[in-house]
Structures are given as structure tokens and as C-alpha cells.
Amino acid sequence: MRRNMMRVTGAVALSAVLALGASACGGDDGGAGGGDSVTIGFMGDLTGENSGIVIPPSKGAQMAIDEYNATNPKVKIVLKTYDSQGKGEQAVPLAKNAITKDKIVGLIGPAFSGESQQVAPVLEEGKIPSVSPSATNVKLGDNNWKYWHRIVADDDVQGSGIGEFIGATLKAKKVFVINDNSEYGKPLAEKLAQTVKNAGARVETESIDPEASDYAATVNKAKAFDPDAIFFGGYYAEGGKLIKQLREAGVDARFLSADGSLDPGLIKGAGGTNAEGSLVGCACLIDPTGTAGPKSKTFSDAYKKKFNADTAIYSAEGYDAATAFIEAIKAGNTTAEKINEFLKTVDVPGVSKQIKFGPNGEPTATDVYIYQAKGQALPLLGSSKTAKVEG
Incomplete structure (x- = not known):
């Protein structure tokens, strides 16, 4: 990240x-x-x-x-x-x-x-x-x-892993992709958008200003597009506000983000139950229960x-x-x-x-893991290739 x-x-x-x-x-x-x-x-x-x-x-x-x-x-x-x-x-x-x-x-x-x-x-x-x-x-x-x-x-591995999960597991046909216009969020969202496009999904993209507090223009575009899934490339503070405003506008599409949102602050910022069922992908492993x-x-x-x-x-x-x-x-x-x-x-x-490292110092293991908001926590569901969404 x-x-x-x-x-x-x-x-x-x-x-x-x-x-x-x-x-x-x-x-x-x-x-x-x-x-x-x-x-x-x-x-x-x-x-x-x-x-x-x-x-x-x-x-x-x-x-x-x-x-x-x-x-x-x-x-x-x-x-x-x-x-x-x-x-x-x-x-x-x-x-x-x-x-x-x-x-x-x-x-x-x-x-x-x-x-x-x-x-x-x-x-x-x-x-x-x-x-x-x-x-x-x-x-x-x-x-x-x-x-x-x-x-x-790296973030390309993360973006493609979450994108493949959206296509293969969620089977989303319409995906609304939002980024925070940062050096982290924008290329990550672009990689994900290309991945879901390659899988045959219709994609619409939008950027937000992370300093803004009102995302009404983006929310309205998402509502008009009527997506199956919404992905946000950015951090949990803005991600939480996005979820809250999307839900208040009646947009109930599955919300997803990446490692910048892997924090309980995502749930708090969304107003608690608004984030329930949201999914976060990360190339990192947090697994206190031994799911993996x-x-x-x-x-x-x-x-x-x-x-x-x-x-x-x-x-x-x-x-x-x-x-x-x-x-x-x-x-x-x-x-x-x-x-x-x-x-x-x-x-x-x-x-x-x-x-194990490749010749360029990159890890040879490229697993991406999926976490799902449940109550006030984000427990691990499993690898992006095998995780089963709850609810």
C-alpha cells in the first residue's frame, strides 16, 4: 500500500x-x-x-x-x-x-x-x-x-485478484469503480476496472476528492448506473463515508475495497450496519482463527x-x-x-x-485474501480464489 x-x-x-x-x-x-x-x-x-x-x-x-x-x-x-x-x-x-x-x-x-x-x-x-x-x-x-x-x-496483484473475485465469485455484470485520485488508489482502481472488463462486465469509473465530505455527485452517478458491485480504491475514512452516503441514497450494491480500507474504521465511518457485508481484499493475511x-x-x-x-x-x-x-x-x-x-x-x-523471492526481489507467492465486514470486525473469508461470501 x-x-x-x-x-x-x-x-x-x-x-x-x-x-x-x-x-x-x-x-x-x-x-x-x-x-x-x-x-x-x-x-x-x-x-x-x-x-x-x-x-x-x-x-x-x-x-x-x-x-x-x-x-x-x-x-x-x-x-x-x-x-x-x-x-x-x-x-x-x-x-x-x-x-x-x-x-x-x-x-x-x-x-x-x-x-x-x-x-x-x-x-x-x-x-x-x-x-x-x-x-x-x-x-x-x-x-x-x-x-x-x-x-x-504489489498493487497490480491486489487489483487483479479482487477484480477476478468480483467476476468469478460475485458474478457481477455491472461494476462501478471509484478511486480517490491518489498514487495508491487510482492505479489500483484502474487495474481492477480493466480486470472486470476483461471478464465481460460493464464498467463505469469515477474519482472523488478525498478532502470533500459530500460525495453526492458520485453517489448519483452510481445510482443511475445501478451496479451489481461498487469498488473503491482508497482509504477507509473516505470508504466509510461513501458507504454511508450510498446506502442513504438507496444504493444497495455490494461494496468492495482493498487494503487501504482493511480497518474497523471503515465500519465506524459507514455508521455501523451500513457496512455489513462489505468486502475488503488484501495481499496480507490476518487470521487469528486459523481460517487459512x-x-x-x-x-x-x-x-x-x-x-x-x-x-x-x-x-x-x-x-x-x-x-x-x-x-x-x-x-x-x-x-x-x-x-x-x-x-x-x-x-x-x-x-x-x-x-521465496523472484530475481527482481518480488515475492513468488501472490495470494489475495478477502475479508468481510461483520458487526464491528472484518474477519477473513479466505483466499480470493476460494472465499465464499456470507449473506
Whole structure:
């Protein structure tokens, strides 16, 4: 997800910030004192307005490293955090400091796409491998970077996956596609629109101003089109308002969105019951009940026990990004370049997916998952290829 505006999930974010407070200067060593150790960095917005999306993967990464260090390995891992607040102008000097002073051998992150675009050249020059748990902008994979990787599939994968779900599962013949005109929402909506068109559906598209509070013009166009499904490429705050205004205007078509809306704030913004049955797709896995398999439930239970918080968006991906580095170090690779060489061949089961990268650093696993609004929550239905809609 390319996030210039992002959510903070109140209580989760607050408790997580407090938990991170003591370790934000890099003391998260997981007991790595004594003996040989290497330092891995984690970079992202840990205390700013977007921290609600970054704290979950940072916790997932910390959990993986703590579990590894608890096995008393020959080489332990120190996890050092770098709070970029999602800003490239802060992320770049932090990356330089991480390389020259802290001697990191790898970086989990950066969390967002914008800072990733700016930090990756620094890491390339320093020959430091990175694995982002959450940066999804499509163009990141087109730079021929040799040290860059991500664990989550890009927005084209997400757009086509949700689009195929709309056609194959919902069997929608008329789809109204709305975007928020952002660098995230617009290309995502365009990819989805093309996918459903290719499947034979009639499509009408519209953009909204995310700063506006009244979407009457868009709602009226949607009502006139009388669609079977409405897709919104954008964030949960605007998505919630859209749902509310659509329902108040008598538009009852199934509402769908993507990872920018995977937050209970979507339901709250819609006025509660208005969002009931709405669907959200994401290339990320949030699965506390084990719908996708027992491994994700085991992870979710352990995460809850450790942090007294439920898993959230990108918790599992943060764990898997750390696991990629752990596997390299377990195999005897303790320098940045040797770790990077190992990442070219890593192929192990993760919590969210099989951890394996293509030649361009992209994940080879491209599952998209579907979540459905139910009450005040967005429980997982399953993969976009197999999920059955309830109601």
C-alpha cells in the first residue's frame, strides 16, 4: 500500500507505542548480549500519524527474532529500530547512519513505498539487503535493485485478484469503480476496472476528492448506473463515508475495497450496519482463527500472548520478513553480501505465505485474501480464489 494518508488504530497504536518506547533507540536485543551477534534494522513510522500500520509488522519482526534468540544460537540477532515517521527525508539519513555507525547487515522495511523509493539507492550503494513487509507500489519492482525485496505482493496483484473475485465469485455484470485520485488508489482502481472488463462486465469509473465530505455527485452517478458491485480504491475514512452516503441514497450494491480500507474504521465511518457485508481484499493475511490453516492461528495466539494485542495488518508479513533474515543467518551467513546471496535462494514456509523471492526481489507467492465486514470486525473469508461470501 502506498500510504500518504494512513490510519492509526487507536488503542492498538497507543499500547504499541508505549511498548516500543523503551526500545526505540535500538535496545531490542532479545537477549543478544554476550557471544557473537549481528544487527538487523527495522525502519518505518513508529511514532507518527501512520504508526498504526507499522507497529504490527515491527512487533511481528521482534517476535520472530526473540524466538530465534531464545534457541541460544551461535550468532544472535539484535533488532534496532529506526523511526522514519514514513518520511523519506528522515529515512535517508537514518539509513546512512544504520549502515555506517550501526553496521546493520540487513533492513526490514522501509514500511512505506515512498520512503522505500528513496532509501533503496542508499542500501544499494551500501550493499545492504532489505525486505519490506508492506510497501506495495508496483514501480518499486522495476528498478533493477539487487538488494531490495518485499514479502507482500504489489498493487497490480491486489487489483487483479479482487477484480477476478468480483467476476468469478460475485458474478457481477455491472461494476462501478471509484478511486480517490491518489498514487495508491487510482492505479489500483484502474487495474481492477480493466480486470472486470476483461471478464465481460460493464464498467463505469469515477474519482472523488478525498478532502470533500459530500460525495453526492458520485453517489448519483452510481445510482443511475445501478451496479451489481461498487469498488473503491482508497482509504477507509473516505470508504466509510461513501458507504454511508450510498446506502442513504438507496444504493444497495455490494461494496468492495482493498487494503487501504482493511480497518474497523471503515465500519465506524459507514455508521455501523451500513457496512455489513462489505468486502475488503488484501495481499496480507490476518487470521487469528486459523481460517487459512493452523500455522496462522498458532502465530496469532503467540502474538496475542506476547504483546497482549491481536494481530493486525502486516503483523504476519513482518514476522516473515524477519524469518527470511533468520534463515540466512542460521545457514551461516553473517555478512550483508552473503545474506543477500542467500535471499536469492530462500524457500521456506512462512506464516503469511511461502517465503521465496523472484530475481527482481518480488515475492513468488501472490495470494489475495478477502475479508468481510461483520458487526464491528472484518474477519477473513479466505483466499480470493476460494472465499465464499456470507449473506
